[in-house]
Amino acid sequence: MGLLIGGKWHDQWYDTDKTGGKFERESARFRNWVTVDGAPGPEGEGGFKAESGRYHLYVSMACPWAHRTLIFRRLKGLEKHISVSVVHPDMVENGWEFRPGSDHHRDHLFDFRFMHQLYTKAAPGYTGRVTVPALWDREKQTIASNESAEIIRMFNSAFNRLDGVEAGVDFYPESLRAEIDEVNERVYHTVNNGVYKAGFATAQDKYEEAYAELFRSLDWLERRLSGQRYLVGGQLTEADWRLFTTLIRFDAAYYGHFKCNRQRIADFPALSGYVRDLYQVAGVAGTVDIAQIKRHYYVSQRTINPSQVVPVGPELDFDASHGRESLS
Numbered sequence: 001m002g003l004l005i006g007g008k009w010h011d012q013w014y015d016t017d018k019t020g021g022k023f024e025r026e027s028a029r030f031r032n033w034v035t036v037d038g039a040p041g042p043e044g045e046g047g048f049k050a051e052s053g054r055y056h057l058y059v060s061m062a063c064p065w066a067h068r069t070l071i072f073r074r075l076k077g078l079e080k081h082i083s084v085s086v087v088h089p090d091m092v093e094n095g096w097e098f099r100p101g102s103d104h105h106r107d108h109l110f111d112f113r114f115m116h117q118l119y120t121k122a123a124p125g126y127t128g129r130v131t132v133p134a135l136w137d138r139e140k141q142t143i144a145s146n147e148s149a150e151i152i153r154m155f156n157s158a159f160n161r162l163d164g165v166e167a168g169v170d171f172y173p174e175s176l177r178a179e180i181d182e183v184n185e186r187v188y189h190t191v192n193n194g195v196y197k198a199g200f201a202t203a204q205d206k207y208e209e210a211y212a213e214l215f216r217s218l219d220w221l222e223r224r225l226s227g228q229r230y231l232v233g234g235q236l237t238e239a240d241w242r243l244f245t246t247l248i249r250f251d252a253a254y255y256g257h258f259k260c261n262r263q264r265i266a267d268f269p270a271l272s273g274y275v276r277d278l279y280q281v282a283g284v285a286g287t288v289d290i291a292q293i294k295r296h297y298y299v300s301q302r303t304i305n306p307s308q309v310v311p312v313g314p315e316l317d318f319d320a321s322h323g324r325e326s327l328s
């Protein structure tokens, strides 16, 4: 675990001293937008046109932010247009790593050993964290974006003209955007990032604040999903996929490792059915790897789990029936 400073790797844990024990997530640095014709997006430079075979996605199967991009890639039919490399789940002194020669954890573009080499290839003097997901542009030889919230929007709409892409699948429809944004805002701060704020807090009060906010939001989501199948507009949207990647990890990782233990997702009737419902959407199960999720959190975060022993349980059955078909 560490970061790049002026293009050099430094092994250091998150600095929570300057924030009184509170975990604060850094903003992503590569913020260009891939667009239909290469016109500039809301931020960054232009010239990132949506083309088949041009982009390569770097992910970890453990990472909830990267997971969003894998789900969108699958459900939008982008797999043959956007290739992928998967880092090894252990993120220790050198940060995210590849295992050259392995089938599962190779860097298919450069055969790099470390993810930080990709960042310095993109920007030799880079300062900042080396995170996944990262969307590499083969043409410009740089990272187009390393912000998952934006990568999923690009996947949702920029590649629609390419062969076989599910252009009719729209997870961010115009008419629902305001409500999706509103739900995302609360879910991001209190749930997606909320579990990290609880888990990475190094002061009791900061942990308790994050814990209280997290369960206040889970109670709110439980009520909302008791009467409706999806979060917004009676259809699957980006808001659901963003929540899903945290919920699917919750009982295996956040409940124990991050001390988010008022109750498990399995103890919430609506939320637990909802997770199974989303998991059972065709193609989604293939993006979920509970073994890599557990391995990553319990082995990498040694300040939280110094023994690096990975728990065997819990038993999870996301294939069980969910009974949510009758909800509107």
Ligand SMILES: N[C@@H](CCC(=O)N[C@@H](CS)C(=O)NCC(=O)O)C(=O)O
Binding pocket: 001, 002, 027, 028, 062, 063, 064, 065, 066, 095, 129, 130, 131, 132, 133, 146, 147, 148, 149
């Ligand atoms: N804003 C980023 C956050 C990505 C992120 O924090 N990824 C984690 C893995 S779950 C990471 O790579 N962390 C490495 C680090 O912070 O050094 C996004 O949503 O894309």
